[in-house]
Amino acid sequence: MKQQILVIGAGFGGMWSALSAARLVDLQGRADVEISVLAPQAELRVRPRFYEPNAHQLAAPLHELFEVVGVHFIKGAAETIDVAAKTVGYSDAAGIHQVFHYDKLVLASGSGLAQSGTPGVAQHAFDVDRIEAAIRLEAHLKSLKDLPHSQARNTVVVAGGGFTGIETATELPGRLREIFAEGADIKVIVIDRGLKIGASMGEEISKSIVEASEELGVEWRLGVSVQSVDAGGVTLSDGQRIEANTVIWTTGVRASSLTEQIPGERDKQGRLHVDAHLKVIGQDDIFATGDVAYAATDSLGNYALMTCQHAISLGRHAGNNVAAQLLGVDPTPYSQPKYVTCLDLGAWGAVYTEGWDRQVKLVRQEGKTLKTQINTQWIYPPAADRESALAAADPMIPVVA
Structure with a gap:
């Protein structure tokens, strides 16, 4: 019987976790591990671009990509996590309650706009x-x-x-x-x-x-x-x-409420504290990644933000390390010391900065050109080609060079 790795979520953290786990399983030549992704849709919804027009076009299909790398997709919405029983309860595509038994779990269920108590x-x-x-x-x-x-x-x-x-x-x-x-x-x-x-x-x-x-x-x-x-x-x-x-609300985000079902320390945004390998502190079989992980990016006191820049690297490391634990090989500690910002400023252009102190490097059209490249190329899934997709999931690849 195959050992089961379950990834909850198909966002940046979840997609890259699945690909990275598949990469390590492939490198080790193992056929006794199955990787599954549980999510409402087999698509990467490109959330960093939702402020743009034509939002209906801002999703990239994942079915073919998952198929070529051997990742099993389960269409459904996770509802419960039973840590002791190592099960996840979910509603499938037909709305029927199902239960998935895992050996290792990667929580990558993302974040959402924090609920506001403001009237109206x-x-x-x-x-x-x-x-x-x-x-x-x-x-x-x-x-x-x-x-x-x-x-x-x-x-x-x-x-x-x-x-x-x-x-x-x-x-x-x-x-x-x-x-x-x-x-x-x-x-x-x-x-x-x-x-x-x-x-x-x-x-x-x-x-x-x-x-x-x-x-x-x-x-x-x-x-x-x-x-x-x-x-x-x-x-x-x-x-x-x-x-x-027209009133548009943009004040604050909070980690998925699924984090509350996992015993562990959480930060003020609901993110689970994880160790250097992205394993939830106090849990042997559960990893957290993307917007649900409170993870140190370096030794200087900086922590990952709720951005795709961090979610991509967190995903690659979480997937690699959950598979490494199952396969009995050395994990790769998460480290992401370089931090950049590229802020779109409409028709004016964009501003690109480097470092946690945000030193401005590019503005106006130069910044816009880079922002366009990031938004239309860099953050999208790799092509549905097994060799290149698995290679792209290497946790040692920097998100920004």
Whole structure:
């Protein structure tokens, strides 16, 4: 009977975990290990691009890729994890409850927009966290042109001035003018609790965000938060009222709730603490990767962020190491000392930085060219060719050189 490695999730962490585990099993010439991926769809949903238009195109199929490398795909949604029994309960494609017995588990179930307690958000706000949500937002934006002209129709409020909020807001002027007309009176307003534009991104990158915002006409309301959302707009914590038919919520993400079913320490975002091999601390047979793993990237006190840049490397290491444990070979400690940022700033361009202190290296069109390459090539799955796909899953390949 084959030993079973189960990967929950087919995002960046899950896909690369499965490929990397398959690579090591292949290198060891073993035929007694089966690798399965449990996820609602056999596709990589390219979440870093959901702020862009045409969201329905932002998913890459994985069926053929999994087939050529010998990974078994299970269509379903994981619901329960029984650590003692080493089982995962899930609903299959027909909605029928099933149970999978594993020998080793890789949790790669990702993250989602943190639930907000702000009144009206659930009923009236949009987001770009899931592909379905991004498609819903796009349909809404396109429908605005059929409404009578008003300031509210032409105003979009983006709640949150972090990475997603900035990329969403700076993309919106171009998207809205395509819908209305080039000369339309568009208002895009970012609401941020910070006292300085892009303060969380660092001093150097903040300058580019300010410059891009001014050039694109993106307004910022700083030092305030959204107090409530309704069908006609938002009320801010200082009492201001902004009339807007569109409110986009981008404030914060949290690890999948499946992490709560695994005994272990978690950080404030719900991520499980893992060791250098990405094994959940205190668990012998469970690894965590991607957005559910709180993992040190180096010896300087830096930890992986909830980004595809980190998820790709975390996935390659988790898959390799879960297979290594099963096969009795040496694992490869996770290390990802190089950190870069490439922030899209709409028609202005993009800004590329290196290091945890975000030293600016490229701006405007040079940055945009790199961002386009990252978004359309680097983060996509490898081709469905067995040899090249397995080679690409080597944990020693740097995500950024």
